[in-house]
Amino acid sequence: NRLIACLGEKVYVMSATERSGTMCTVNEALRLNREVICLPHPINDITGYGCNLLIEQGASLLTNIQDLYNI
Numbered sequence: 001n002r003l004i005a006c007l008g009e010k011v012y013v014m015s016a017t018e019r020s021g022t023m024c025t026v027n028e029a030l031r032l033n034r035e036v037i038c039l040p041h042p043i044n045d046i047t048g049y050g051c052n053l054l055i056e057q058g059a060s061l062l063t064n065i066q067d068l069y070n071i
Helices: 002-006 021-031 046-056 065-069
Strands: 010-013 035-038
Touching: 002 021, 010 021, 010 046, 021 035, 021 046, 035 046
Parallel strands: 010 035
Antiparallel strands: none
């Protein structure tokens, strides 16, 4: 997880449950002061709970395809 977090300046999260490897990678990225960008999910989608939680805690939103082109 630390290696993945080190590879880029930003971490994009497309889906994450509350307790997942993705969330471990995000924690490592935050320790390394990397920007975290999340795709929002419907509130009843358990596979997006981690994304919504991160957004609530201040992660940036991924809301359109143009954002992906700017990577």
